[in-house]
Every structure is written in C-alpha cells, then in structure tokens.
Amino acid sequence: MESRCEVGPSTTTTAGGDGKRKSKKKRTTTLYVDLLGDPMSRVRQTPEHVMLVAEYGEKKEMVGVIRACVKMVSRGREPTSHLPAYVKVAYILGLRVSPTHRRLGIGTRLVEQVEAWSLERGAEYAYMATDGSNAASLNLFSRLSYARFRSPAVLVHPVHAHHLSPPSSAATLLRLPPSLAAALYARLLPPSSTEFLPSDLPSLLSHRLTLGSFLALPSPISSPSFSPLSHPLPESFALLSLWDCTRVFRLRVAGAPATARAALALLRALDERAPWMRLPSVRDVFRPFGVYFMYGLRMAGPDGPRLLRSLCRLARNLAVTDEACAAVVAEVGPHDPVRAAVPHWRRFSWDEDVWCMKRIKVDNDDDWIASPPSTDTIFVDPREF
Template sequence: MIRVREFNMEKDSRAVEEMEKRCEVGPSATSATDGGKKKNKKKKTTSLYVDLLGDPICRVRHTPDHVMLVAEYGEKKEMVGVIRACVKMVSRGRESSSQLPAYVKVAYVLGLRVSPSHRRLGIGRKLVERVEAWCLARGAEYAYMATDGSNTASLNLFAGLSYARFRSPAVLVHPVHAHHLPPSSSATLVRLPPSVAAALYARFLPPSSTEFLPSDLPSLLSHPFTLGSFLALPSSSSPPSFYSLSHALPESFALLSLWDCTRVFRLRVSGAPAAARAALALLRSLDERVPWMRLPSVRDFFRPFGVYFMYGLRMAGPEGPRLLRALCRLAHNLAVADETCAAVVAEVGRHDPVRAAVPHWRRFSWDEDVWCMKRLKADTKDDNWIASPPSTDVIFVDPRDF
C-alpha cells in the first residue's frame, strides 16, 4: 500500500507542492480545556506554512550530496509523504587526533511531511528508514534532525527510531520594520571578499571549537545566496586593509554572514488572533499616512514572506556585543530594501555568548530548537559523539539547512 521512491521533478512537483501546502511547519493544534476537562473542540494556535516556490527540492539543492524521497499510497499512487536529506562533512568541536579526525560525515534529515489524511499509517517511519539507508550508503556516520520543542509527534517518531536529544540551539527572530534602523556612529563596517571572510573564519571559528562547521565553508561564503560577509570594528581603529585583516585585528570586533532565504522558500502565518492582525494592520496603515512619525510597523506576516538568515556570528573583546548589534542593524537595513523579506533570523548555541547580543523579539523567537541525533555506523572507531558532553558552546548553523 505504501511505496517509497526518489523524487522526480517533472512527474511529482505539483503533487508534492499541493500536499505540503496542507502540512504545518509550526506548532500543531492544541485541545482547549475547561476546568481541567478537555473539550471536544480544538483551539488553533499560531502555525506556519511553507511555500517552496515551485521547487520542492530547494531545501537541499545547494548541498553537493542530497536526496529527496516521496511516498505514494494505494493503487492510485496518491502522494502522501516526502522527506529530504543531505550528507556533508562537519566539525565535531574537538581537536583532531590519530584516531579521531576533526571532521565527520553526517546526514541532515529535514522536510519530513506526511499528508494530514494519511497519518498514523507508518509512512513517516518508512520514509526515515529509507533516507537513512541512502545516507549510510554514502558514508554518513551520524544522522540528525531538528524540530521545535512543541512538535511532539515528530519527537516521538524519531525517538522510536533511536534518535536521542543532542543539542538545543535558540532561534532569534527580528521583524523587518518599514524604516531603516539608525546605524552605529561608533563602528566601522567592512564588507569582506569571500576569500578574506574564509580566512577570518578559519582563525576565529576553527573546527576544534565549533560543532557542525561545514568543510565546504569557502564555497558557502561565495554562494550567490550569501548576500555578503561583514566585519565591524571600533571607529577609533585605523582604516583596515584586506591584507591587514588577514593578519591582525583590534581587540574588539564582530563578524557575520548573511544568507537570502527569500529565494528558497516563503512562509505564511495562520491562526493568529484577530486582535493581533488588526493591530499590525493599523500600524502599517498609520505609518503609510504619517511616515515622518517612524511608527514601529512591521511587514505583513499573514501573507507569504521570506527571511534573511545571519550565520557565522562571532565577536571578541569588550566592545564585541555592541559591534555585533551594529552588524545586526546592517542586516536589518539590507532587508528593508527587499519587500519580500519580513524578518531577520539567527540560530545560535543555547549558551553561545553571541546570543545575548543579537536583537530579537521574544514573541517571535524560541529558546529550544531540538536537535536529535542517531549513530548510523555501529562499527566505527568513533568515541560516540552523541554520548559525549558538548566540548563547545558554539554551533554553526548552516543556512542551507534552515
């Protein structure tokens, strides 16, 4: 009754797109309660839906080794499920040794969707098992996935397949305002060529101190969707040259790169309270009529919107937090010019010092994006990364995985 096979772009695109439009990617519906007793009615929470812009494989297309599988059901071969995965080399956050290299090959499993009308039939489990086999055949030693902490169904499914909770980074979201934020007058901002950015990341994000740093970082920095890599220095510093940046930096600095997700997918919020929708619409309307007041209006989250993703965030020195905030304002102001972008997002380690410096709205952010991991190769000489305590607070979140 259930058939799993590789995705065919010409044959499957429309069916996959229609199915995924019915699947939430945010929190699920929750039952309302009254006096401790459950009602029959369901109370919808705010949920997210994704639009892949006619390219269902876009979430993994930009990694060299990737796959997308689909599940068909019954004699009519109805499209009922989909899953994606990519295999890449990432750092383990430890010094390399003769037995344990700095990098390990891992599979990232993402975009698992099962049609709401065909759940509890084992489709999700079958998709995960098949994609694991594909990744194992390509040398992946571990597989990991990410979901928000409220997605009980996904967590239970992967727990039943021997995935264990591994890391819990924080997702920080800042809405894009209608106006530019004032730039910092005490910071010098430098746009870096990809080669210089790669050299700086090699110094300040070494594999020994960073988990999940991709070995193809130079390619990522020069990818067309990377809008730029930027460095912030105190304005009192001497004007830098690219040669000097490659060899020496002031005591205080900040560094980040910016990825354009609007060209990969769009999101749409559903189920928000009517009062919240009306308040945001009123602010936008007033702002259009009296722009000189610079009201804090934000873009319409209830229509399809995209985001910019900040990655590789680093800072150093006593002025590091202030300089990183200046770079975040720069990212926001770049997004203002893009009408399709409604938010600037970063995902960082839960205890990474940069977390406190990144501006965000708590209402739109969440503290726990649950990463679960499974060891695929049982005969490896690895010391079991999953069972080991974290050796660093720095997690590199690849924007291609977001």
C-alpha cells in the first residue's frame, strides 16, 4: 500500500500542442516512500510508538495505516509554576489510505484511534506535518480540529558525484563526541528558547543513526586539548548534527518527463567521468534513494553563515561516499537566521511544511496553540522526518 500512496510535494508540468490544436497534457511528478521492509522504521527510534492498520471487508484487506510516537518536547517558553518547560506530545505520521478506499471515513477513524492511544500515554497535544499542497490531508485534519501551528522550510541539496573543495584554512571543523555535543547544545539551545526540543536529546546525539556532531570555528585551534566547554566559544561559530535516513527509508520520484530524466542522466554521467569539472549533478532519484538529515543547526557571529556553509559542505562530502544517499536535507523555522545560510536547490526544496496541532487533553489550560510563537528556533527531530 505504501508504494501506491505518494508523499511529499508534487509538481505538475503542462505540455502544449503544435500550435494548430490546443491539446494539453498534464504530467505530475510525485514522491513515493519505501520503508525497506520495516513498516515501523519511522517510529521505531522513539521509545513509545505504535502502528495501527485498518482492514476492510470479509477478506480483511488492509486499506489504511497510521503511525505515531509520544515524547517530551519543549514549548519554547519560560516555565511557570503550572506550566513546565517540557510537555508530552504525540507526533502522527505515515497516514496512508488505499486510493481505492478513500472517502469512506477510514482516515478519520485511524486518526481518532491513534489520538486515544496517545492520550492514554499522557500526551497533551497531537501534531502532524504535511506539505502545503496536500489539500486532502489538510482538510482531513482540519475537520478533526487540528489548527495550523508552524510552517518550517525544507531545504534540499542534491549530492554530486564529486567531492566539494574543503573549507579554507580560515575555518576549523571539529567532530564532537556525543557527551560534549549534548553539553554544548544544552548551552546553546535552552528549552525556553527552542520549540520541540526533545528531552532525550543526549540519546538522540548518541544514536547509531547520528553520524556525528560538528562544530566550526573561524580560526585554527592552537591548543590540542581545546574543548568548547572548558574554553569560551569565539564570537563566530556554527554547529550541526547529521542523521542517516538511508537506513530508515528510501524515496523515489515518479512521473517526471522523459526529457528531464535524460538531462539529469547526461549531467550525472559527465560528472562521474570528469569530476574535475565540478558539474552540479543529481544522483538517480528515479530509483530508490536515501538522504542525510542535518539537525540542530546553530550559528553565531558575523562569520556564522560562512562557518555553517562549511559544515553543510562537510555533510555533502560525507554523503558522496554513500551511494545510497542522493541529497542532504535540513528543516528549519521560517524566520530562523540559519535558513539563509544553508545551501539548497530551490527547485527541490519547499517553503511550507505545514505542522498542524490539536490539544487532545481537554483539561489542559495551556494556550500554546493560540499564542504567537515566542521563538524563531524550531528543533526538527530527525527521527520524525
């Protein structure tokens, strides 16, 4: 069923006629997901998770599925006597209904059942994410009292066949051990200034799918024992962590025009045979491919954007060595300063990944949904991408 349900944004191209007959033909490019034989792969990384399926008819045909996980996240506000810094939320993802069984209320029933499961585990809110063009999903959750909450941007940069040139000697890139990275994030991303920061961030940073956390500084380090905790950070720095999605799921693009496929194949072949030309090639996205996800992106100071771009370059170079990876992705708040510094291709990115939220605990007096955002920083958990 997954293979029949598209995910992510879709684009439509229109071909005109020969000038005499105004015939038009629409071709839609869509994105499909492959869970690598593990339907729980996208929620398995969170301790509390569930998958529900819907069966139909006497033969018990599976016609729908939904997944969810429950965790503690920050509200991005100073804690008070009755509102702590963290709140328990449920994240709903992977809602699929077979195209032949839609408009039968199956999606509604699945959402209601997963809300009940989440409420039993103490969740006060439930939220989901979809792209702004997915009218069917937005209409369904709107009918179920979900309100638009946040709209982060998804930034995508394809992986070329060649390595990018290393950053200049004016920057020093450090790989941080998980414990040191967790301590640094605790200093730079306090829960009062960051929304959706998971309370189990140290576990996330040491997870087997986190490829590393990296710090960029503007000048060479003179002391071999330098530590960003025992030494003051310079005015300018950048920080990010990298997650390997290729072992969780694969994506596949379908419906692209033959001319586009041929052009991308030609560009890829030239880049593979002449890497010294450094052509902006794109790996074969018409076959299953994976991505690396950059999370926890932070920068500061006048050189912060340059240093963050150096870290993004490092991430793409790491991805070049992984044949399963075709793109490096980041998702950031719409007004987060790091958005302007992350290299991406506009054609493959989208500005509005709509997050909708609902308060499922009726005796909760918190006004998190109704209040305007108190911070520009949204922590996007790579386990939920």
